[in-house]
Amino acid sequence: MKISRQDVEHVALLARLELTETEMENYTEQLNSVLEYADKLQKIDTEQIKPTAYALPLENVFREDEVKPSIDRDTGLNNAPDATDGFFRVPKIV
Amino acid sequence: MDISYKTAAELRELLQSKQLSAVELTRTYLEKISRTDATIKAFVTVTEKEALDQAEQVDKKIKQGLELKPLEGIPMAYKDNICTEGVLTTCCSKMLETFVPPYSATVAERLQESGAIMLGKLNMDEFAMGSSTENSYFHPTRNPWNTDCVPGGSSGGSAAAVAADEVVFALGTDTGGSIRQPASFCGVVGLKPTYGAVSRYGVVAFASSLDQVGTLTQTVTDNAMVLNAIAGYDPRDSMSARFEKPDYTKYLVNDVKGLRIGLPKEYLGDGVSEDVQKVIRETVKTLTDLGAYVEECSMPHTEYVVPTYYLIATAEASSNLARFDGVRYGYRAEDAEDMIEMFIQSRAQGFGAEVKRRIMLGTYALSSGYYDAYYLKAQKVRTLIKGDFEQAFKEFDLILAPSTPGPAYKFGEKTDPLAIYLHDIYTIPANLAGLPAISIPAGFSNGLPIGIQFLAKPFGEGLLYRAAYTLEQNTEFHKVKPQLKEVL
Numbered sequence: 001m002k003i004s005r006q007d008v009e010h011v012a013l014l015a016r017l018e019l020t021e022t023e024m025e026n027y028t029e030q031l032n033s034v035l036e037y038a039d040k041l042q043k044i045d046t047e048q049i050k051p052t053a054y055a056l057p058l059e060n061v062f063r064e065d066e067v068k069p070s071i072d073r074d075t076g077l078n079n080a081p082d083a084t085d086g087f088f089r090v091p092k093i094v
Numbered sequence: 095m096d097i098s099y100k101t102a103a104e105l106r107e108l109l110q111s112k113q114l115s116a117v118e119l120t121r122t123y124l125e126k127i128s129r130t131d132a133t134i135k136a137f138v139t140v141t142e143k144e145a146l147d148q149a150e151q152v153d154k155k156i157k158q159g160l161e162l163k164p165l166e167g168i169p170m171a172y173k174d175n176i177c178t179e180g181v182l183t184t185c186c187s188k189m190l191e192t193f194v195p196p197y198s199a200t201v202a203e204r205l206q207e208s209g210a211i212m213l214g215k216l217n218m219d220e221f222a223m224g225s226s227t228e229n230s231y232f233h234p235t236r237n238p239w240n241t242d243c244v245p246g247g248s249s250g251g252s253a254a255a256v257a258a259d260e261v262v263f264a265l266g267t268d269t270g271g272s273i274r275q276p277a278s279f280c281g282v283v284g285l286k287p288t289y290g291a292v293s294r295y296g297v298v299a300f301a302s303s304l305d306q307v308g309t310l311t312q313t314v315t316d317n318a319m320v321l322n323a324i325a326g327y328d329p330r331d332s333m334s335a336r337f338e339k340p341d342y343t344k345y346l347v348n349d350v351k352g353l354r355i356g357l358p359k360e361y362l363g364d365g366v367s368e369d370v371q372k373v374i375r376e377t378v379k380t381l382t383d384l385g386a387y388v389e390e391c392s393m394p395h396t397e398y399v400v401p402t403y404y405l406i407a408t409a410e411a412s413s414n415l416a417r418f419d420g421v422r423y424g425y426r427a428e429d430a431e432d433m434i435e436m437f438i439q440s441r442a443q444g445f446g447a448e449v450k451r452r453i454m455l456g457t458y459a460l461s462s463g464y465y466d467a468y469y470l471k472a473q474k475v476r477t478l479i480k481g482d483f484e485q486a487f488k489e490f491d492l493i494l495a496p497s498t499p500g501p502a503y504k505f506g507e508k509t510d511p512l513a514i515y516l517h518d519i520y521t522i523p524a525n526l527a528g529l530p531a532i533s534i535p536a537g538f539s540n541g542l543p544i545g546i547q548f549l550a551k552p553f554g555e556g557l558l559y560r561a562a563y564t565l566e567q568n569t570e571f572h573k574v575k576p577q578l579k580e581v582l
Contacts, residue, residue, distance in 0.1 A: 015457040017450055018442040027454055033512050038401040041471050051473030052480055054303045054333060055528020056290040061332045075196045081426035088421050093433045
């Protein structure tokens with residue numbers, strides 16, 4: 001197995017996901033099968049090839065640094081699971 | 095008046111000449127939805143009141159003898175990952191089950207401006223991740239041609255709604271084939287525009303370098319009319335292209351004489367069903383009989399298309415879906431003791447299995463120690479895949495390809511993730527290379543539709559429409575409709 005169970009646990013933590021025991025097993029197997037398939041790419045010589053991030057050749061798409069209107073605070077809080085005093089309230093950080 | 099399966103073009107004529115009012119038209123479609131959708135389940139939200147209000151506005155205009163815009167009064171719906179202000183936009187995920195956007199996507203603003211009537215929001219695979227709409231948090235959508243079969247995905251609701259005449263047209267999104275594949279499975283016309291031609295502002299992002307909003311319609315003519323309304327530069331999408339936007343309906347010309355069309359030999363291998371091979375052969379014959387030159391070409395990097403896509407798309411998705419953390423919107427798990435636990439629980443509980451799988455794969459591909467071998471490597475192979483097309487377009491005007499390896503399959507038939515990913519092989523290249531591509535009905539297999547694809551150079555939608563329109567006008571496939579009577 002290329003990707004171990006520890007790897008999967010580590011990746012889950014990075015992705016802020018918690019997996020059940022069954023999910024852990026399934027994902028380890030499925031990820032391995034996809035990654036094994038993705039190893040095909042290692043066969044190609046891409047030494048001299050530049051990566052394509054976007055198909056459209058656009059760079060540095062800027063606008064003038066002018067303040068423009070944005071959504072007002074009350075509207076922005078409308079979908080909040082917990083909003084108080086104009087803030088998004090969350091459980092303690094530490 | 096029987097207005098079943100009338101096109102936008104036909105309905106506009108009826109509205110303008112006052113043979114039908116906009117309210118009657120909208121009511122007829124709403125009634126159809128309430129009958130047919132009990133079985134098809136293409137819709138997630140139906141906006142009956144808003145639709146009738148909008149229709150009344152159109153009727154006022156007609157009464158005043160004013161000329162209607164091309165899509166004014168025409169009933170349509172949006173895939174549920176397109177933000178519509180004040181209307182639930184869920185991406186068919188538990189994560190956004192109660193999310194009501196405070197703004198509308200640019201495409202929604204433009205269609206509202208055009209006077210089209212929104213009937214509601216359409217079912218999809220969760221966060222656009224899937225090829226069958228089986229991954230919707232709410233329910234699957236059934237294929238109107240055979241209700242034991244999937245409609246395709248991720249824009250399955252959009253394709254099914256058009257095929258079942260619940261809407262005249264629909265918007266979908268396409269990241270790896272999510273408009274074209276369901277269009278093929280449901281026997282409708284589906285276009286993915288050139289990357290950058292249609293604004294992604296207000297469309298919930300899956301893979302930012304691949305996503306495009308596109309159009310699903312019954313006919314090529316309607317498709318061009320809808321593209322007219324939504325395409326064009328938008329400063330709010332940083333990858334929006336500034337280009338000379340034509341009137342796409344000008345390309346609806348029944349003529350392919352002299353067009354050079356390439357058919358990649360790598361696309362006709364073992365994985366393609368005999369039915370699809372037959373449809374391709376017949377399409378080639380139709381095109382050559384009409385004066386086009388169809389020749390074999392080569393896309394040497396075809397075998398790398400699927401792994402390249404699944405590394406890039408999942409990497410970008412893992413980044414785009416990081417915003418769903420239970421803080422500002424969306425599902426928040428209860429009883430978390432601290433913020434990190436809240437992030438973890440909200441995401442573990444709010445996301446479905448396929449979404450989690452792709453986030454995991456993408457996170458791995460981007461993680462320290464693996465970034466070069468996976469993500470960066472895939473971006474380099476992407477350059478080579480794009481290069482195959484650049485090479486082909488030196489000799490050819492268009493590429494012809496299957497849309498899918500076979501017709502729609504049965505629910506639950508495909509469960510292995512890798513097998514499902516491999517099914518996208520013909521649609522993925524256009525996303526990786528940023529090219530416009532269209533799927534149109536081109537045949538049947540045991541009563542199930544089979545589509546074929548044309549791909550063009552960037553901003554070559556006009557040529558796509560010309561070829562698609564010609565094929566449509568010289569075949570009868572678009573006139574065949576599903577037998578909905580057995581559904582009702």
